[in-house]
Amino acid sequence: MRKMLPLMLIVTLAGCAAHSRQADIDSYTSKKINEIIENQVKPGNKDNPGEIIKNVSYQFLGTPYAANKLIGSPTEPEKLVIDFNGLDCFTFLDYVESLRKSSDQNDFVKNLIQTRYIDGKINFLQRKHFFTDWSTREKLNAKDVTDEISSSYIKITKSLNRKADGGEYIPGLGSIKRDIKYIPGDKVDDSVIKNLKTGDYIGIYTHLAGLDVTHTGIFIMTDHGPMLRNASSLAANKKVVDSPFLDYVKNKPGIIVLRAL
Known part of the structure; x- marks a missing residue:
């Protein structure tokens, strides 16, 4: 410590x-x-x-x-x-x-x-x-490039902050209707890797009502291959680590890709 x-x-x-x-x-x-x-x-x-x-x-x-x-x-x-x-x-x-x-x-x-x-x-x-506030709410931090990375992206409209039971994750914030684009995890392959750029911000998409992602990180191409640089809560990590990108996302619902402006 x-x-x-x-x-x-x-x-x-x-x-x-x-x-x-x-x-x-x-x-x-x-x-x-x-x-x-x-x-x-x-x-x-x-x-x-x-x-x-x-x-x-x-x-x-x-x-x-x-x-x-x-x-x-x-x-x-x-x-x-x-x-x-x-x-x-x-x-x-x-x-x-x-x-x-x-x-x-x-x-x-x-x-x-x-x-x-x-x-x-x-x-x-x-x-x-x-x-996705990063690419939709001022001051913008990034551009959503998910649909430029793969033609296999899926577009869905979600009511962010609205739980399946009608309650709110953040009381008082209200419901935010937003179109979300994501690339399914099983569609993230070498062709997707070729279109990603080092420094792209990655959100791990979730099917849960009211949420867009459950985790975030940064795509980094290294000498050891593509990595997701992320602050990991996993018991084996509990620190900022580089996780092999394809292994990490293949069993996830999908990814959202934002690119710094």
Whole structure:
């Protein structure tokens, strides 16, 4: 376990919301933000976001898996959380996408607010709770390219946040009708791999009512073949790992593919 230094850095957020906000960033996270930006983002080719995503995400390999790190609910005020000590599959993507666009730590905080929240408003009900929010809700993080990856994609209309019994996963959010495109897992083959690009954001589609995905990760082509870089909750992992892509998705309902803008 990492020893946490007592220093807490207070980052003032200006111009990101109606009122100035503050985020507490521990010294480990602050140091890592600065190192990644200086060593991976600034030297990177801005015309090739996929390579920057690959290099940034590599810095998180081995980071422990930690669920429920974000603070906020329908009854608890939302707080901007920035913590690299433990990640779940979605905060992993939040941090990678925000870092790859940043020039310094303050820029990262501003980008994270835009990445995580609809219209940059720090509020629980404004969180981009669903993977496909990234390609449909402002500020857009990515483009849905699922139908460009394979002609075998399936399109279905889902009422996100609406459970099969009529209840809501997130009370107060309401039902969001959205067309979802996914490639069935048994159709993900070498031809699909050829059309994927390193840095593509991958959502593992679910047939469950009210949800679009149950897991997320990043497609990375490595010397050992195609991988899904993901914050894994599996007991055998419990950290950010590279999982062989085809083996991982072949028995899943399918994949949704978003590409960074």
